[in-house]
Amino acid sequence: MRLTASAGALPETVLLDNEAVSVLLDPHHRQHKALMAYFVYIGLRKVRVRGKRTTTGPQLCVPVAVRVEANWDRRQHNAALEKEARIVADIPMTSQSADEAADIKAACDVSVPDAHIGASLSCTEGPHAVITSDSKDVQAMAAYRGLTVNVVLI
Amino acid sequence: MPQVGPEARAASRTASKLQLRRLSDLLRHAATGKTKNTSVRIPEDLIAAQAEAASLGLVEGSFNRFAIEVVFDRLEAVTFNAALEEHFQLHPGSRPDLIEVARAGAALTDDPLRHRPDLIEVAAARVVERDPAADADDVLLYATALLQAEVAQAR
Numbered sequence: 001m002r003l004t005a006s007a008g009a010l011p012e013t014v015l016l017d018n019e020a021v022s023v024l025l026d027p028h029h030r031q032h033k034a035l036m037a038y039f040v041y042i043g044l045r046k047v048r049v050r051g052k053r054t055t056t057g058p059q060l061c062v063p064v065a066v067r068v069e070a071n072w073d074r075r076q077h078n079a080a081l082e083k084e085a086r087i088v089a090d091i092p093m094t095s096q097s098a099d100e101a102a103d104i105k106a107a108c109d110v111s112v113p114d115a116h117i118g119a120s121l122s123c124t125e126g127p128h129a130v131i132t133s134d135s136k137d138v139q140a141m142a143a144y145r146g147l148t149v150n151v152v153l154i
Numbered sequence: 155m156p157q158v159g160p161e162a163r164a165a166s167r168t169a170s171k172l173q174l175r176r177l178s179d180l181l182r183h184a185a186t187g188k189t190k191n192t193s194v195r196i197p198e199d200l201i202a203a204q205a206e207a208a209s210l211g212l213v214e215g216s217f218n219r220f221a222i223e224v225v226f227d228r229l230e231a232v233t234f235n236a237a238l239e240e241h242f243q244l245h246p247g248s249r250p251d252l253i254e255v256a257r258a259g260a261a262l263t264d265d266p267l268r269h270r271p272d273l274i275e276v277a278a279a280r281v282v283e284r285d286p287a288a289d290a291d292d293v294l295l296y297a298t299a300l301l302q303a304e305v306a307q308a309r
Contacts, residue, residue: 009263009264010262010263011262011263014262027241027244027245027247027248032245032248033247033248033249033250033254034250034254034258036238036241036242036248036249036250037250037254037255037257037258038258038261038262039238040238040250040255040258040290041255041256041258041259041262041290042234042262043231043234043235043238044255044259044289044290044291045259045291046227046230046231046234046235047231047235048291057231058262086175086178086179086182087178087233087234087237087238089182129262129264150261150262150263150264152261152262
């Protein structure tokens with residue numbers, strides 16, 4: 001068995017915000033390579049993470065409201081990486097998550113896509129990491145929900 | 155051996171992309187899709203070994219559930235990495251180097267090394283010297299040792 005280097009916890013769920021999605025969709029974006037570094041590390045740990053319960057390692061997810069905000073229509077196959085395979089899973093907006101998002105939006109004064117990120121923290125497995133351009137809103141939503149979230153700036 | 159022209163290579167790449175896409179779609183629907191009975195001959199000792207592992211608390215679930223999870227996990231991991239590789243073939247400039255991946259790993263795991271990119275750089279250089287096939291976790295492990303040595307020296 002290999003030793004795990006990291007002192008911190010490997011996230012179970014990695015969420016992308018609007019800016020991260022824009023960077024993902026544009027392979028010529030100046031931050032694209034930096035975003036790919038996160039994806040490559042996740043791929044590395046997918047191969048390696050094994051435990052009592054089998055696990056697929058960190059799951060890359062995007063709340064659907066973020067997809068709408070970023071004009072990401074999967075039917076258009078406009079996402080360079082996603083042409084090959086759907087490696088980023090959708091988090092749907094259910095009736096329950098809409099309630100949750102509405103509450104977060106009012107309390108934290110954030111946008112609808114950000115509120116859906118906040119609501120997604122409650123309905124997906126933690127620990128969470130959010131790849132974002134705005135740490136303030138994510139921290140505020142996490143604090144409001146009493147959750148610890150690893151904010152990864154892009 | 156006949157030379158393979160650019161058109162043939164492009165056609166082959168398109169076919170493999172479509173297959174990768176189909177593989178990914180199949181995996182996405184696997185959890186909720188139809189099931190099928192098969193007659194797989196499984197070594198009895200393997201079934202017994204899984205039962206022993208379950209009774210020791212090392213794994214969870216029945217043999218069938220365990221086997222399906224393992225197959226799913228393995229396919230999910232190889233599909234994810236194959237999609238990335240395909241992307242890097244198309245966009246070579248978007249392939250991150252070892253130092254960038256190690257930094258990303260430190261950030262994603264909220265490791266104290268996320269604030270010490272200098273140590274990650276030193277570790278990457280030394281680790282690759284010993285093992286050119288080293289990966290980001292090898293680098294982070296070495297960098298952790300460097301950080302601990304630094305802390306011990308400061309005491």
